[in-house]
Amino acid sequence: MIDLPKDFLERMKGELGADYEDFLSGYARPAEKGVRANTLKLSTEDFEKLAPVELDGKTVWEKNGFYAKGESLGKTVYHAAGLYYVQEPSAMCAVPELEIKAGERVLDLCAAPGGKSTQIAQYMQGEGVLVANEIDFKRYTVLKSNIERFGVKNAAVTCQSPENLAAFYKNYFDKILVDAPCSGEGMFKKEEAAVREWSLKAVQACAARQAKILESAHEMLSGGGRLVYSTCTFAPEEDELQIENFLSLHPEYKLLKMKKLLPHKMRGEGHFCAVLQKTAGERAEDFRLKTVKADRKEFDEFKNGVIFADFKNVVKVGDGVYSVIDNFPAEFKAGVKIGEVKNGRFEPAHALAMSLKPNEFHGLEVNAETAVKYLRGLTFDCNEENGWRVVTFNRYPLGWCKAVNGVAKNHLPKGLRI
Numbered sequence: 363m364i365d366l367p368k369d370f371l372e373r374m375k376g377e378l379g380a381d382y383e384d385f386l387s388g389y390a391r392p393a394e395k396g397v398r399a400n401t402l403k404l405s406t407e408d409f410e411k412l413a414p415v416e417l418d419g420k421t422v423w424e425k426n427g428f429y430a431k432g433e434s435l436g437k438t439v440y441h442a443a444g445l446y447y448v449q450e451p452s453a454m455c456a457v458p459e460l461e462i463k464a465g466e467r468v469l470d471l472c473a474a475p476g477g478k479s480t481q482i483a484q485y486m487q488g489e490g491v492l493v494a495n496e497i498d499f500k501r502y503t504v505l506k507s508n509i510e511r512f513g514v515k516n517a518a519v520t521c522q523s524p525e526n527l528a529a530f531y532k533n534y535f536d537k538i539l540v541d542a543p544c545s546g547e548g549m550f551k552k553e554e555a556a557v558r559e560w561s562l563k564a565v566q567a568c569a570a571r572q573a574k575i576l577e578s579a580h581e582m583l584s585g586g587g588r589l590v591y592s593t594c595t596f597a598p599e600e601d602e603l604q605i606e607n608f609l610s611l612h613p614e615y616k617l618l619k620m621k622k623l624l625p626h627k628m629r630g631e632g633h634f635c636a637v638l639q640k641t642a643g644e645r646a647e648d649f650r651l652k653t654v655k656a657d658r659k660e661f662d663e664f665k666n667g668v669i670f671a672d673f674k675n676v677v678k679v680g681d682g683v684y685s686v687i688d689n690f691p692a693e694f695k696a697g698v699k700i701g702e703v704k705n706g707r708f709e710p711a712h713a714l715a716m717s718l719k720p721n722e723f724h725g726l727e728v729n730a731e732t733a734v735k736y737l738r739g740l741t742f743d744c745n746e747e748n749g750w751r752v753v754t755f756n757r758y759p760l761g762w763c764k765a766v767n768g769v770a771k772n773h774l775p776k777g778l779r780i
């Protein structure tokens with residue numbers, strides 16, 4: 363069993379009383395694992411039929427969530443195709459509490475690596491705007507790649523501090539998720555570092571940081587908007603007391619719900635979640651900034667030759683070509699990067715391939731063996747005319763290749779190769 367911090371155990375004993383032994387014995391069991399079907403690409407029923415990992419029942423709080431068994435849940439071709447996300451089961455409980463409706467403006471403020479942002483995107487089904495923000499650049503790149511893998515078409519992925527973001531998006535969002543950086547007591551089984559870095563002082567530091575993040579979230583939430591605050595820790599200072607403190611500073615908020623999923627009471631590693639509503643304040647207008655229409659020549663040439671998908675707001679930002687969503691300034695790149703113009707030629711982006719539906723492109727269907735070869739970054743023989751093709755496995759896009767004289771040249775981004 364893991365060697366848990368003494369101060370942590372003492373606090374849990376005080377909090378749980380008679381339940382403590384039960385809680386403690388949970389550490390002898392392996393951590394629960396889960397996957398979430400990507401309903402932007404297939405139905406949950408279809409996922410159940412083709413799931414490449416062993417499923418072990420559904421989660422109660424997320425209709426597309428499953429318990430799963432196995433060591434390498436994320437190392438399959440269907441994972442690379444974005445058909446599912448590997449996520450700790452109890453972490454799936456927060457997003458449904460946002461009660462997302464079509465067309466809303468949603469912010470995920472602490473978003474990397476993207477478990478909850480991709481979940482939010484599923485609830486949005488391409489309607490409205492999702493801003494997925496992560497402060498840490500390295501983690502932001504992982505977030506971006508997961509949003510792309512999932513084929514999300516209505517997101518802007520940003521790398522900002524909450525304060526910077528708040529200066530721009532005053533009273534803008536209908537829904538905000540703050541999945542706060544925390545002391546990670548619910549991660550003790552999964553991450554040795556969480557145990558190592560835990561201390562009473564660290565809990566206090568996390569609580570102070572969370573309070574600051576919540577202030578920025580408050581500035582960005584519109585009147586009538588809903589704020590969901592979650593952590594994967596059990597420390598009251600970061601959970602119930604954090605919310606109590608926020609409510610005392612902001613009496614215009616109503617607490618709608620608070621839930622604490624403890625690992626000895628359900629199947630999962632534990633999560634805290636509070637749902638708040640802002641009862642006063644404005645709702646900012648839609649953006650009215652000018653969108654820059656692209657010089658579409660190169661893109662149209664490419665499109666006529668290779669794909670049939672229609673993109674209505676195609677804009678050029680620098681050398682990048684984007685399909686942006688309505689009411690959002692081009693500079694934010696909210697939408698899908700469809701490619702880049704290099705030396706006067708259009709080169710399609712990975713995000714484009716991942717966001718396409720089966721009838722929207724010329725696919726090059728491969729078998730399982732060639733799919734793995736492709737994901738490794740290798741070229742393979744093909745019987746195709748020269749030109750760009752989307753490599754597919756069971757009709758699900760994996761990325762681009764370029765057929766040149768019977769050889770499919772690999773254009774999967776280097777960072778995604780296995």
Ligand code: SAM
Pocket residue numbers: 471472473474475476477478479496497498501523524541542543544571575
């Ligand atoms: N929501 C994510 C998911 O489901 O995949 C997990 C988010 S994780 C619990 C918290 C995130 O907050 C981390 O990615 C961390 O880098 C970020 N973070 C750290 N300090 C922050 C700060 N001061 N403001 C905003 N975010 C911060």
